[in-house]
Amino acid sequence: QKEVEQNSGPLSVPEGAIASLNCTYSDRVSQSFFWYRQYSGKSPELIMSIYSNGDKEDGRFTAQLNKASQYVSLLIRDSQPSDSATYLCAVISSEGKLTFGQGTILTVHP
Amino acid sequence: NAGVTQTPKFQVLKTGQSMTLQCAQDMNHNSMYWYRQDPGMGLRLIYYSASEGTTDKGEVPNGYNVSRLNKREFSLRLESAAPSQTSVYFCASRDSFNQPQHFGDGTRLSIL
Numbered sequence: 357q358k359e360v361e362q363n364s365g366p367l368s369v370p371e372g373a374i375a376s377l378n379c380t381y382s383d384r385v386s387q388s389f390f391w392y393r394q395y396s397g398k399s400p401e402l403i404m405s406i407y408s409n410g411d412k413e414d415g416r417f418t419a420q421l422n423k424a425s426q427y428v429s430l431l432i433r434d435s436q437p438s439d440s441a442t443y444l445c446a447v448i449s450s451e452g453k454l455t456f457g458q459g460t461i462l463t464v465h466p
Numbered sequence: 467n468a469g470v471t472q473t474p475k476f477q478v479l480k481t482g483q484s485m486t487l488q489c490a491q492d493m494n495h496n497s498m499y500w501y502r503q504d505p506g507m508g509l510r511l512i513y514y515s516a517s518e519g520t521t522d523k524g525e526v527p528n529g530y531n532v533s534r535l536n537k538r539e540f541s542l543r544l545e546s547a548a549p550s551q552t553s554v555y556f557c558a559s560r561d562s563f564n565q566p567q568h569f570g571d572g573t574r575l576s577i578l
Contacts, residue, residue: 387564388564388565388566390566398571398572399556399569399570399571399572400509400556400569401569402566402567402568405566407564444508444509446566446567448563448564452563452564454560454566454567456508456509457508458508459508
């Protein structure tokens, strides 16, 4: 089982819709969770951090964490074509190791 | 506010040549990392330095060496470049145990 798993997609949503990106992890006692956005040809950019169960909202982005089920998700409301990118989930394990998922490609079409 | 700076941004090498990729961060972070990213492979950790004076292998260290020159700088060296090392290389840093990594802009390296 991979330590951090994401559906590679591509996920295609129409402009204005909600995009839902999911990530599962294997280390039950992981403490810190992050979402990065990576545009084609660019470096990963941190967009959300979440450390506690529940939801965390930042503008159009909401991160959701459920430690009991070992998943973390990212919702993008009112999706825009500029949101088209690869989204990377990253998890810090109990030993402090940060592991990235393979990434989900999101395409928002007008 | 520079963050993590990588040089060079692009490089073309011939097989067998050597090359050092430079990375510097101005955020006073303790840990620094080198990744490579290939199409369909995600980010793969080459080497990391948890603190000044220490370095450790990641999942794909073969063919590379690193030096943590001081707290700010962490270099990656290819002693004898091979076409399989054609990739995009990212340097990253983070402050402490539960903090995220921050990435440089990357170095696009082609080996002919």
